[in-house]
Amino acid sequence: MPPPGPEHRSGFACFVGRPNVGKSTLLNAVVGSKIAITSDKPQTTRRAIRGIVTRPDAQLVIVDTPGMHKPRTLLGERLGDLIRSVWSDVDVVGFCVPADEPIGPGDRRIAADLTKEAPRSPVVGIVTKTDRARPEQVAAQLQALAQLREFAHVVPVSATAGTQVDVVTDLLIDCLPPGPRFYPDAELTDEPVETLIAELVREAALDGVREELPHSVAVVVDEMGPREREPGRPPLTDVYATIFVERDSQKAIILGSKGSRLSRIGTRARPGIEALVGTKVYLDLHVTVAKEWQRDPKQLRRLGFD
Numbered sequence: 001m002p003p004p005g006p007e008h009r010s011g012f013a014c015f016v017g018r019p020n021v022g023k024s025t026l027l028n029a030v031v032g033s034k035i036a037i038t039s040d041k042p043q044t045t046r047r048a049i050r051g052i053v054t055r056p057d058a059q060l061v062i063v064d065t066p067g068m069h070k071p072r073t074l075l076g077e078r079l080g081d082l083i084r085s086v087w088s089d090v091d092v093v094g095f096c097v098p099a100d101e102p103i104g105p106g107d108r109r110i111a112a113d114l115t116k117e118a119p120r121s122p123v124v125g126i127v128t129k130t131d132r133a134r135p136e137q138v139a140a141q142l143q144a145l146a147q148l149r150e151f152a153h154v155v156p157v158s159a160t161a162g163t164q165v166d167v168v169t170d171l172l173i174d175c176l177p178p179g180p181r182f183y184p185d186a187e188l189t190d191e192p193v194e195t196l197i198a199e200l201v202r203e204a205a206l207d208g209v210r211e212e213l214p215h216s217v218a219v220v221v222d223e224m225g226p227r228e229r230e231p232g233r234p235p236l237t238d239v240y241a242t243i244f245v246e247r248d249s250q251k252a253i254i255l256g257s258k259g260s261r262l263s264r265i266g267t268r269a270r271p272g273i274e275a276l277v278g279t280k281v282y283l284d285l286h287v288t289v290a291k292e293w294q295r296d297p298k299q300l301r302r303l304g305f306d
């Protein structure tokens with residue numbers, strides 16, 4: 001890729017919207033690689049994971065924010081702070097509403113908060129999940145969204161069908177100021193690999209568990225590194241990770257009968273980790289009860305929520 005010319009644009013974007021509207025899936029589709037964690041349960045995204053799109057004419061850095069919700073715990077409050085600090089930092093905001101659900105008070109609250117926290121940022125209105133709605137429903141939703149506030153552009157997209165994803169990227173880039181490239185060409189995300197691995201394990205651990213468990217699960221990679229190569233064997237990376245839960249009963253859920261669920265979590269997480277590190281992976285998972293970790297500042301720090 002040639003060095004950026006004088007017309008080069010760069011900057012930061014984030015997607016906002018109610019939980020479960022498809023923000024992480026859209027981020028993945030725009031960046032073209034699986035880097036943020038998606039799940040069919042609301043509020044699985046905790047960290048500001050960045051995806052980076054590098055083109056000859058622009059570099060777009062996308063920050064993923066957690067779903068909006070009323071704080072119930074210390075963790076909830078920190079999430080709120082994280083969201084607001086992200087909003088005031090970005091050059092353009094993508095405001096997502098799904099095509100198949102009416103616009104409601106939650107969307108109006110986010111629109112009002114946006115105006116308050118990021119009064120100068122251009123906002124692109126995005127109607128997501130268009131594959132789930134009829135064309136006339138999508139058209140009506142675009143109109144309804146346009147009533148909500150002022151938008152630089154309004155656009156429909158289906159991240160899972162891959163429809164209009166390029167248009168969303170173009171419109172976000174259109175709102176960026178002129179500027180240099182912040183990151184080298186090939187880098188998709190600047191999160192440490194341990195964080196991405198921990199998120200993959202957490203996603204696998206949350207698969208098929210009850211609604212109340214998601215907020216109680218945190219994952220930390222304790223240690224990882226290449227194993228000494230044996231002749232004739234493919235390279236192998238050892239990964240040791242701990243799954244933290246708040247109660248013994250939750251530990252039992254994660255473990256399953258005779259550890260069967262824990263081994264399924266490993267099986268489910270491993271392919272993504274292998275894709276990430278580029279070798280076969282030996283994944284050692286351990287479950288620990290850290291009582292009330294969501295309410296304890298010391299534990300929160302240990303788990304990376306500073």
Ligand SMILES: Nc1nc2c(ncn2[C@@H]2O[C@H](COP(=O)(O)OP(=O)(O)OP(=O)(O)O)[C@@H](O)[C@H]2O)c(=O)[nH]1
Pocket residue numbers: 017018019020021022023024025026037038039040041042043044045065066067068128129130131132157158159160161
């Ligand atoms: N049919 C369809 N489903 C989608 C689309 N985009 C996302 N989904 C699904 O909607 C659910 C939520 O998607 P996420 O990307 O995790 O939503 P989110 O807004 O990041 O959610 P939070 O992390 O809770 O804020 C998942 O089950 C996705 O597979 C889409 O374009 N079409």
